[in-house]
Amino acid sequence: MNTPAHLLIGAAVFGRGQGRRVMAAALLGALAPDASLYVMALWALHVQGIPPQVVFDELYFSPAWQSVFAVDNSFVLWGLLMTVALIRRSPVLIAFAGAALLHLATDFVLHAGDGRPQFWPLTNWVFDSPVSYWDSTHHALWVAPVVAIACCLAFWSLWRSGLGPVGVVAFGLMLAAELWTARQWILFF
Template structure:
């Protein structure tokens, strides 16, 4: 899934009030944050071409080692356990949203997956499905994800009346639709 979809789905699943909404959004973005930071640094500071970033650096041991930490079922599960133990709605929403994010990534990354069981294992699951690669059913997965995202936006609109939230969810939905369209056109 694309990051906007992760944010929307996490918010719909765990953002029941203002506090848990912000926590769910944080958990929805954190597993992708290192990727954005690394790409920004490589692209704009180091001036490395896109082709090197996404064909070499992305798959390098250094980058994959970072991704293993912020995409670890083990670590996110521990945070969820702590949230439940402390009866912290915000921490539970944060961890739950992060787990939904990495769970969907686990199922929808073919040859670009992560070591989701770090630190116990560096094994990477190669799903037969991909959200972006048409060689692995993205032409079916993409519309399903768009529908799920749309349903989640409707849920969020009904749950949260303030127009600021509604505009934010609509903007995320438009980013998701545009990104899915781009994946179909380019891959």
């Protein structure tokens, strides 16, 4: 899924009605598995001046980049953090690790040909899902509306939980970004 979808759904599932600290943790957890991609891609594109085709068709799949993705996309590491969070009964850590695990679970089933090694350090194996959130040759035309509905429901749930005006605008912008991005994926891929 696109990052705005991860943020909306992670916030709705793990942050809704739990206060600002827990909401912030849920948002950070939902973002964490994509953070390295953003940092490395932005550096390659804007500092090194590498063309987008090279960044996303070559570097993304390179052993160096995949080894970084293996760490922040590891069910094993996030599962260990969730275990610690549950033992400590820490709502903040539970929201952080839970939103990251939810991110990984949805990515696991929605990445066809562009998945990441999610069981590091046990293995570097990558699941090649038959379903994609962006590639129409892998059912994205069916997946995109389902993700859009899930994001709308997440926004509605967050809105109903008593968000203030800033929260409504912030999550509304995330929803708009997700719907626009999903439209672009469908039109171009």
